[in-house]
Amino acid sequence: MPVAVTVDIVGSRRIPDRDAAQRLLDDAIARVADDLPVAEVALHPIVGDELQGVYPTLDAALATTLLLQLALPDVVECRFGLGVGAMGLVPSASGDIPDGPGWWAARAAIDRVHALQQRAVPSARTWVAADASEPDAAQAAARSANAYLLARDEIVGAMSERARRLTYGRCFGATQRSLAAQEGITQSAVSQLLAAAGAASIVEGYRLLEP
Structure with a gap:
């Protein structure tokens, strides 16, 4: 419905x-x-x-x-x-x-x-x-x-505004490398920020919902 x-x-x-x-x-x-x-x-x-x-x-x-x-x-x-x-x-x-x-x-x-x-x-x-x-x-x-x-x-x-942007990108399969380039930071920084923000659970939850 x-x-x-x-x-x-x-x-x-x-x-x-x-x-x-x-x-x-x-x-x-x-x-x-x-x-x-x-x-x-x-x-x-x-x-x-x-x-x-x-x-x-x-x-x-x-x-x-x-x-x-x-x-x-x-x-x-x-x-x-x-x-x-x-x-x-x-x-x-x-x-x-x-x-x-x-x-x-x-x-x-x-x-x-x-x-x-x-x-x-x-x-x-x-x-x-x-x-x-x-x-x-x-x-x-x-x-x-x-x-x-x-x-x-x-x-x-x-989450910080940056963490939300990165999580959004991960929901659509963007790589950490490409997200790092967009943000002007290192891939290691992206990885650490996502992990600290709990992004993995949000991304996996989104994938279960995605039509």
């Missing part, structure tokens, strides 16, 4: 140059869409600091949100709510409006990750919610995904 994804920018009101931050986010989204073209509806701004998109499977949504986290620079950070449930369009004179349990679940997921971030799990950035009407298998898949996401967000959240 398709998965609704809602994204919002963490602390958008505190960003000194909101226009520049939006351009950086747009660039990161475009890069991920080019490298992993799986979206049924590409991520796009809707209002304020929020974006929405639709992905064909939970794995596709998880893979895309990981790449976007890795692609973003330090000055832009996002939360991701993934909703499993039926989606539809409500006719309107100004254009059809996306609606339905999948979107409600995505909003609930954003609210949940926001609450986690403020209390027990400051590193939390991504959550999956399945609508209550979804079968037990969908509920179990959401719980399993969230167990993975808590660990994934902890690792990615602790």
